[in-house]
Every structure is written in C-alpha cells, then in structure tokens.
Amino acid sequence: MLTLTPLDWFWILAYSLLMILCGVAFYRLAKRSEADFFLARRGLPWWLPASSVFATHTATDTPMWITGTIYTQGLRGIWYATLFPSWCAISAIISARIFRRSVAYSQAEWQSLRFGELGSELMRGWMTGWAIFLNMFILGWVGMAMGKVCRLAFGWPDGWGLVLFSSVCAIYVLAAGYWGVVITDFQQGVIAFASIVLTSAWGIAAAGGPAGVVTRLQEMGESWRLDMFHFTGWFTGDFPIAWFVTMLIFAFLGGVGMATTIDWYAEAQRIQSARTVRDASYALWAGTALILIRDSLWVIAALSFYALYPRMGTVSEAELGWFRVGFEFLPAGMVGFFFATILAIHFSTISSHLNLGALYATRDLYQHYINPSAKEQQLVWVGRISTLGLLLGSFLLGTMMEEITRWLIFALWLMAAGVWLPNILQVVWWRLNAWGYLAAWMANLGMSWLVVWVLPAYGVLPMLPDYIQFWLLLVLNAMVFLPITLLTKPENMDHLVKFYVMTRPVGWWGPVRREAERRGLLPAVVEQEKTEGFLRRRWTPEAADAWTREDWLAALLSALGYLLIIVGGTLSLLASKIGYVTLAAGLAISAFMYWIIDPKLRAISAEYERKQSRYLERVERLTRWEQSE
Amino acid sequence: MRWIAMCALFGLQQVPPQALVRAMVISYALGFVGMLLAYLNYRKRHPRKGPPAQKKERPE
Numbered sequence: 001m002l003t004l005t006p007l008d009w010f011w012i013l014a015y016s017l018l019m020i021l022c023g024v025a026f027y028r029l030a031k032r033s034e035a036d037f038f039l040a041r042r043g044l045p046w047w048l049p050a051s052s053v054f055a056t057h058t059a060t061d062t063p064m065w066i067t068g069t070i071y072t073q074g075l076r077g078i079w080y081a082t083l084f085p086s087w088c089a090i091s092a093i094i095s096a097r098i099f100r101r102s103v104a105y106s107q108a109e110w111q112s113l114r115f116g117e118l119g120s121e122l123m124r125g126w127m128t129g130w131a132i133f134l135n136m137f138i139l140g141w142v143g144m145a146m147g148k149v150c151r152l153a154f155g156w157p158d159g160w161g162l163v164l165f166s167s168v169c170a171i172y173v174l175a176a177g178y179w180g181v182v183i184t185d186f187q188q189g190v191i192a193f194a195s196i197v198l199t200s201a202w203g204i205a206a207a208g209g210p211a212g213v214v215t216r217l218q219e220m221g222e223s224w225r226l227d228m229f230h231f232t233g234w235f236t237g238d239f240p241i242a243w244f245v246t247m248l249i250f251a252f253l254g255g256v257g258m259a260t261t262i263d264w265y266a267e268a269q270r271i272q273s274a275r276t277v278r279d280a281s282y283a284l285w286a287g288t289a290l291i292l293i294r295d296s297l298w299v300i301a302a303l304s305f306y307a308l309y310p311r312m313g314t315v316s317e318a319e320l321g322w323f324r325v326g327f328e329f330l331p332a333g334m335v336g337f338f339f340a341t342i343l344a345i346h347f348s349t350i351s352s353h354l355n356l357g358a359l360y361a362t363r364d365l366y367q368h369y370i371n372p373s374a375k376e377q378q379l380v381w382v383g384r385i386s387t388l389g390l391l392l393g394s395f396l397l398g399t400m401m402e403e404i405t406r407w408l409i410f411a412l413w414l415m416a417a418g419v420w421l422p423n424i425l426q427v428v429w430w431r432l433n434a435w436g437y438l439a440a441w442m443a444n445l446g447m448s449w450l451v452v453w454v455l456p457a458y459g460v461l462p463m464l465p466d467y468i469q470f471w472l473l474l475v476l477n478a479m480v481f482l483p484i485t486l487l488t489k490p491e492n493m494d495h496l497v498k499f500y501v502m503t504r505p506v507g508w509w510g511p512v513r514r515e516a517e518r519r520g521l522l523p524a525v526v527e528q529e530k531t532e533g534f535l536r537r538r539w540t541p542e543a544a545d546a547w548t549r550e551d552w553l554a555a556l557l558s559a560l561g562y563l564l565i566i567v568g569g570t571l572s573l574l575a576s577k578i579g580y581v582t583l584a585a586g587l588a589i590s591a592f593m594y595w596i597i598d599p600k601l602r603a604i605s606a607e608y609e610r611k612q613s614r615y616l617e618r619v620e621r622l623t624r625w626e627q628s629e
Numbered sequence: 630m631r632w633i634a635m636c637a638l639f640g641l642q643q644v645p646p647q648a649l650v651r652a653m654v655i656s657y658a659l660g661f662v663g664m665l666l667a668y669l670n671y672r673k674r675h676p677r678k679g680p681p682a683q684k685k686e687r688p689e
Contacts, residue, residue, distance in 0.1 A: 118671050125667025129659035369666045445657060625674055 002153045002327055008336025015191070015340035016168055019184050019347055023172020026179040034367075034379040037177035038105060038359045039273045044182065046279035046286065049270035051189035052182045053287025054294070055348035056266055057085065058192050061145035062345070063298055064319040070302035071318035074225030075570065076239055081295045082566045083247045085263065088288035089558040090255025092281045093551060093597065094506055095427060096271045099258060100280040101503045101608060103615050107131070107259050107268050108364040111434070112622050113502070114426055116495035119434025126441065128364040131265055135357030136390050139166065139350060140397030146346045147398070152320055153327065153339065159399045169347040170391045173354045174384050178273065181351045188344035189290075195341035196294055198334075200301035203325035207304035210575040216307040225303065226574070228567060235465075246467040250420065252559050256506070257424030269356055276605035278598075285558065289590070292562060296569035301325060354387050361386035363623065372624040418444030418473045422481055428507025430496060436485025443480035447473055497521065502615050506547050537599045541607030544600050554597035561590035 004012075035041045040048075069077040104110040108127040111120050143162040150161030172180040207213045217225055224230050232239045254260035258268070267284060274280035305321035312318040326338040362383045367374055374382070422440035425432045451469055455461040464472065490496075493515055499505075500512045501521045516522045523542055535550060564586030571579025 118668070118675070121667040121671040122664050125663035125665070126660045127663070128667075129661065129663025130657075132663075133655070133659040365663070365666070369670045625670075 002335060002339075004336055004339075005332050007333040008339070011336035011340045012343065015343055018187070020168070020171050022184050022187070023175040023180040026176035026183055030175070030177040030179045031377075031380050033376045034362065034383070036179065037380045037383045038355065038363065039269070040178050040182055042103075042273055043275045044273050044279065044283075046274060046282040048182050048186055049274050049279070049283035050285075050287040050290070052185035052270050052348075052352065053088075053267060053284060054290040055185040055189040055192060055345070056270075056352040057263065057287075057291055057349075058189075058196075058294060058345045059142045059145070059349035060149055060342060060346045061142055063322040064145060064148075066295060066298045067302040067305065067321040068319040070299050071306050071312065071321065073239070074222070074230065075228045075299065075303060076230045078228060078295065078299045078566065078570055079244060079247060081299070082292055083251045084261070085288050085291050086251040086559070086562050086566075087255040087261060087263075088267070088284050089562040090252055090555050091267075092255075092285035092288075093555040093558055094256050095258050096267075096280050096284045097277050097601075097604070098427060098503045098505050099268055100271050100274065100277045101615075102499075103272070103502075103612065103619050104268075105272065105363045105619075106360055107265055108360060109368075109619070109623065110258070110268075113499055113619065115434035115437065116492050117434070119438060123434055123438050123441075124364060124368070126438070128360050128368075131360040132357055132365070132390070134262065134265070135353045135360070136393040137397055138353050139357070139390060139394030142346070142349050142353075143394055144398045146342075148320070149323055149342055152323060159395075162398045163395055165343065165346055166350050166391060166394065169350045170354060170387065173351045174387050177380070177383060178269070178355050181355050182273065184351060185348050188348040191344045192341055192348070193290065193294065195338060195344075196297055199322070199326045199330065199338060199341075200297040202329050203301040203304045203308075203322070204573070206325070206329045207307045210300075210573065213300070213304050213307045214574060217303075220307075220310060222306075222310075225306070228570065240465070240467075243465070243467040246470055250417075250470070253424065254420060255555075255559075257420075257427050260420050260423040266352055266356055269352075269359065277608055278601035278605040281597075281601055289562070289565065292566050293569055296566065296573060298322060299570055300573040354390055357390040358383050358386035361389070368623050368625075372626075417470050418448045418477055420470075421474050421478060427505050430500075430509045430512045431490055432485055433488055433491050435488045436481045439484040440477055440481035443477050444473070447476050447480075451476070498618075502611075504545050504547075506551075535596055539600050539603035541603050544603035545607070548600075550596050550600055554593050557589050557593035557596070561586050561593060564589060 029040075030037050033041070066077075066081050069080045073080070099110065102110055102113050104113055106128075108124045108131060111123040111127060114120070115123060140162075143166045144158060146165050147156075147158030147161035150156045150165075151158055172184060176183075204210060204213060207216060214226060217223060230239065231237075231241050231244070234241050250260075258264060270283055270287070271280040274283050301322055305318075305325055309321070312321075323342070326341075327335060330338055362379055366382045366386075367379060371378070419440055422432065422437050426437055451461065451464075451472055456463045493512070496512045497516045497519065500509055501516055513522065535553070536548070564582050566586075568579050568581070568583025568586050572583050573579070
C-alpha cells in the first residue's frame, strides 16, 4: 500500500478539480445542439481529435496488457500491441476520408447511407444495440482495471475504485458532452505522455539503463527476449511467421475498410468531429503515431521490469509491473503525480466511451426509432440521460460479472475477426448489399463460436492455432455472405449514386460511377492536367476527388513509416545504433508521405466544405424518416 | 487483432462453458433488440399493404 505525502494529495485533487472545471467551462457550448454534444459541431482542428485518439486508447488496462505480454513474450510481444492499431496507417489515407465525407454521426448511421430499405434499417438497429452494449462493457472492463490499481495503491475493494473514479469522470461528460471529452483528452494526453516518459525512464534507470537491461538479460541467459523477430518457425511454436504475416494483412488491409476492428467505432466519432477531411486524416494518423511511440516506451519499461523481477508468479502479477515501477521507484511527491497520470488515462477512456455509447443511444435509438421529431434541446438531455444509464450499466457489468469479462472481451475481438472481409467490401465493392452484410454478421455469430470452441470440444475439428482460425472464419463467412449477396437484388441505384457522389469510395464502383456521370452528377472525364513529374502536387477539386497513384503511394509510405517508427523507436530506447537509423528513416518516410498527400487533401477539403451543408441536411432527413430511399 | 493476442495470453481451453454461454447471450441480446425495433419502425412507415404512413413535418 502507498503512503502519500500532502504534495501527492495535492496532485491528485488538483488534477480531478481541473477536469471537472473544464467540463463546467464547456457546458454552454455542449448544450447548444446534438451536433455539439456528440461531435463538437464538426469543427475541431486535427490536433484535438488526434490527442483524443491517443488519450482514449491509453486506458488503465493498456499498460497491464502490454506489460503482461512483454513479460511472457519478450520484445517480440511488441507486435501484439503495435500491429493492432496499425490499421490507422492506411485508414488515415483511405477510409477516414470516405467516412468523413459521409457525415454520418455513427457507424450505425453509416448503414442508412451505404445501404437502403429494410436491410439497411436492420443493420442500423443491430449495430445500435450492439454498440451500446459494447461501450457499456468497455466502461465496466476499464473501470475494473482501475479498481485493481486502487487495490494495489490503497488496499480498497475493487468496486470502490470502479465507482468513485468513473463517477467523477461522468460529471464533466454529463455537463459538456464531446466538448468536455475532447478538451480534457488534450490535457490528459499531454499529462499521460509526459508521465509515461518519466516513469518509464525511471524504470529503465532502476534496471541499470539501456545497457544494464541488455547485460542483465544476457547474464540470465534470456537474450532471446531482446529479439523483436524471434520467430519459432513458419508454422510451428508460439510465434510463427504465419501468425506475423496474418497480423500484417489484418492490420494494414483492414485500414481500407470500416469497423474491421472494434477501435473503429471510437475513431469514427473523432474523424467526424474534425473540421475538414484533411483534419480527419491527420487526426487519425498522428494520434496513432503517438500510440506507437507510447508502446515503445512501455515495452522497454516492461522489459526493465522483467530484468528487475524475473520470477513473478503469474501473468496477473506481472501485468501490474508498470504501476509497481511508478509506485516503488518514484520519489515522494512524484507518486501523487503518477497517480494523477493514472487518473488521466482512466478518465480519457471512460469519458470517450460514455459519450460514444450515449451517441448511439441518442442519435440511432432515440431519435431514429423512438422520437424522430425530437428538438435539439431534448436530444441533448437524452444524451445526458443515456450517459448516466451507461455509467450505471458499466457498474453492473464491472462488479457483478467480473468472472466473465475476460472472456467477453475476447469474444468481442473474435467477432471483429469474423466480419473483417465484409467490412472492407462494404467500402470497396458496390455490389455488396445490406442482406449480404447482415448475413455476414449473423453467420459470424455462429461460426466464430463453432470454430473456436464447439467443434474442437466435440472432436470434429482440432484446436487450431489462432491465425488459422482467422483464415478459416474468413472463408466460412464468405461462403455464406457472398452467395446471399449475389442471389439478392443490388441496392437501389438512386441510393447508390447519392452515396457515391457524396463519399467517393475507393474500389469497384464502375456501374455506379457511370450512372452518376450519365446523370450529370460527376464530370464524365476528369480534367487531365500535365503533371510536373511522377507525383502531382497541384490539384483541381475534381481531379483530387479521384483515387490516384498519390493516394496509394501515401498509404504505402504511411504503413512503412509506422513499421519503421515501431522498430526504430523501440531499439533506440535500448541505445541501439540500428534503432536510431531506423527511427530516422521512419520519420523521413512519414514526412515524404505528408509532402505527397497534403496538396491533395487540401484540394478535397476546400471543395467538400462547400457541399457539406447540403449533405448534412439529407442525412438529417433520413434519420428523421422525412425522406424515404 | 487483439483477440489473437488474448488467445495467446489467456489460453483458449480454460474458458468455463457457462461463462461462454452468458457472454454470448449478453453480447448479442441488445443487438437483436435493436434489430427488432428497426423492423417495427420500418414496417410502421412502409406497411406491407396499403400506402406508406404519412411523414411528419420537421418542427421549426
């Protein structure tokens, strides 16, 4: 248990007060409208949603999870942590742009724009209910992680930490909605990043610095832990190359699509709150780049923790390693600052999911299905009531169902794996219709449980490695949703043309594009200008709307930049010369990516802002059932 | 693909069957409730027989 000095208490109380005051300060802005309460009126510069992406995905359970992984897997465990968010490398260039142009409040509302008629409504209803549950569950899960930290720090029962700190956070979310979330996320992001650097550096220093960590591991005969690519064969062992390749494909190709991972739902709100398409792209890219740098710091701190305490009894004990480094090695007075950091990473995740869950409950459930003619003030109040409902629901899930939460989070990720392909196809293939997409979700419910648990339990299938399960689920689901798609009617062409003109999706949209051109909604031939060379840097809005080699090159460089930053950043912290060179290469490639894509994004954004109000009006009419498509 | 990492970390075979059933029911139940609500709303505005229900004007 911790003994806190008055200075420590000052940090904790001052920080909590600062967050609540922020909420009160933005109360007036948030109460103006639904768009303010949930999207800050789509007016944020890129760095605000970027800091929110970083802060939201820095939760109390994240250092636990990363420390547990590195403790058991060594440095190669970094791929578990970093490849997962890497889908944002491609998404920032491709799907973020498409989603921002849709002006959909949520992924559920997107269903009404991408698909039409009864099928789209069933998908919207399904996704609404599922997303409300998902957010409530994440709140309970992250809240329980806070409960465990409070038990370690103060000896409290788990439920106390869950209820107390989630409730404090709810005060400013209730008052200021997304305005409060994003403004406090910025502060929390800055505090969390500074403290992660400080605490991790302290942990590495306690283990003798970068050289000391390497020497200790070598003396222990554990040098393999320093190898990020310590594979156990192509298909054998616990870290096969086939697994790594599967992760690469999942992460990077997934960025072309939408909702291929559960993180998408939170990112979608941040993308939509950015003031332009360009701001949305940079918000996603920069927020995730910060996550990767954070992971590098945590990974080396976790490795230092292993070098200090190599014989922890269980993974659960090891998971608290980063917190132990902070509580045991920081000097008196700084421990309170460290605890304020824990509050920062806790509040940022709790506030985001409270507001996101309330968004689905208000926009898609209440406004679309219960009271389509609701006024703005009513919607803001429903947003607040939903926020409170989610908070109470999270207490229920966190305290009464603790024994199943571990398996539930696991089940939810599994569901994301099963719908990976249709989530990409909904963006890139015009012919995928609502019935096919709905069939994919429904089939996935059964298939995932059959392949992973039921059939192996009855000896019909052997217990397959996880990456093979992924490919098998992909094929089995495709055998269901592809025939259903092709045997049912395509979506109504009018609806598809409106969707295409508004969002300009990438991929196979030939028939829809030709129809839009025939109707005079798009120029038949995009004006061809002489470029100054292989890469074009001057764009007309019409030319910038088309997908060109600059987009593909930027996406490729973005992914490569991320990979080099991950490897280079981590090795640099171990004072490796190769690490410095790799990190410099990653930063240079990212700068080149910016040089290529920025002129195009500027041209797209300038043009789109002129059209946006018309699109917003149409989306509003669809949600209020005033327009039937 | 955090779910794969979860498999590796927690060990797939140790999942108690009753926890799985509860997890499955809870995670899908709200989705089906939402879908039912969507169907009822759609049918209210697009009846199988007869003209579609009159659309309400948006309040000022």
